[in-house]
Amino acid sequence: MFERFSRPARQVVVDAQEEARSLGHDWVGTEHLLLAALRRPGQPGTATLVRLGVTAESCRAAVSSVVGGADGDALGPEDAEALRAFGIDLDEIRRRAEGAFGDGALDAPVSEPEAGRRRGRRFMKRGRRRNRGSLGLPDAAPGPSGHIRFTGRAKKALELSLREAIARKDRSIGTEHVVLALLRGDDKISQGMFQQLGVAPGEMRDLVLADLRSAA
Numbered sequence: 433m434f435e436r437f438s439r440p441a442r443q444v445v446v447d448a449q450e451e452a453r454s455l456g457h458d459w460v461g462t463e464h465l466l467l468a469a470l471r472r473p474g475q476p477g478t479a480t481l482v483r484l485g486v487t488a489e490s491c492r493a494a495v496s497s498v499v500g501g502a503d504g505d506a507l508g509p510e511d512a513e514a515l516r517a518f519g520i521d522l523d524e525i526r527r528r529a530e531g532a533f534g535d536g537a538l539d540a541p542v543s544e545p546e547a548g549r550r551r552g553r554r555f556m557k558r559g560r561r562r563n564r565g566s567l568g569l570p571d572a573a574p575g576p577s578g579h580i581r582f583t584g585r586a587k588k589a590l591e592l593s594l595r596e597a598i599a600r601k602d603r604s605i606g607t608e609h610v611v612l613a614l615l616r617g618d619d620k621i622s623q624g625m626f627q628q629l630g631v632a633p634g635e636m637r638d639l640v641l642a643d644l645r646s647a648a
Contacts (some may be wrong), residue, residue, distance in 0.1 A: 436594065439605045440475055444468045445590070450581050455495065461583045462622045463495045465590075466614050469607055476647065477608030480640045486629055494628035498621060584621045592616055600644075608644055612637060 437445070447468035452460045469478050470488040592613035597605045614622065615633040626633050 436597070436605050438604045440472060440592070440607050441605050441610055444607055444610055447471055448586075451462070452580050454491075455499075456648055457499070457580075457585050461499075461586050462589050462614055462617050462619070463491075463499060463625055465586060465610060466625070467491055467495065469611055469631075472607060475607040476644060477606070477611030477640050480643045481611065481631075481636070484631075484636070484639065490629060491625070494625045497628050499622035512638060585617065585621065589613045589617060608640065612640055615640070 444465060445468070448460050448464040451464040451467040452458070455464075459463070467488060469475070470481065470486070470491055472478055473482040473487075539546075544600070588609070590613070593605050593609040595614045596609040600609075602609070615637045616628075617626075617633070622633075626636075
C-alpha cells in the first residue's frame with residue numbers, strides 16, 4: 433500500500449519517526465504523524481489545521497501534556513482521573529519514585545529475563561523475512577537510538593488514509609488523506625491531544641473536506 437502514497441505523504445511517515453526520536457519516544461503513534469504533517473503547513477489538509485490555529489508548536493505542547501512515560505499505550509488523563517477516584521494519585525507515585533531512585537525511574541524498561549532474550553533472538557531470526565506489515569512499512573524503523581515501532585493506532589490511521597483516498601476517488605494518498613484519517617482517531621491519545629488543542633475532530637474534518645472541495 434505504501435507505494436500509493438504521494439511524495440509528501442511518504443515524507444510525513446519518515447518525519448513521524450524523527451518526531452518520535454526528538455521527543456524521546458520509542459514508538460510512532462498518531463501524535464507523531466500529526467506533528468510530521470504540520471511540518472508542511474501549505475499542504476492540503478494541513479493548511480486547514482494551520483489556518484484554524486493548530487501549529488507544530490501547539491501540537492508538540494499538547495503531545496507532551498497528554499503522553500506520559502515511555503510507552504505508546506501510556507495511561508491517559510481519563511485513566512489517571514479514574515485511579516484518583518480510588519485514592520491512587522499517579523503524579524504522587526511518580527514524584528516519590530523519582531525522589532528515591534532518580535528522574536525517569538518509572539520510565540526505565542523492565543529487563544527481559546535471559547531465557548526470554550534467547551527465545552526473542554530465535555524468534556527474530558525466524559521472522560526477519562516477514563518484518564513488513566500489510567502497509568508495506570517495516571514493523572520497526574532503524575534509527576540512531578535503536579528501533580522505533582509503529583503502534584497499532586498509527587498503522588490504523590495509515591490504513592484509513594487509503595480509505596479516505598478511495599472515498600474521494602483520488603489516485604494517490606496525500607497529506608490531506610492522512611490528516612482526515614487522523615481526525616477519525618478514536619483512541620485516548622488522539623482524543624486527549626485534540627482536546628488539548630481545542631479541536632473538535634468531527635467539525636475539523638468537515639472544514640478540511642470543505643477546503644478540499646473549494647480547491648478542486
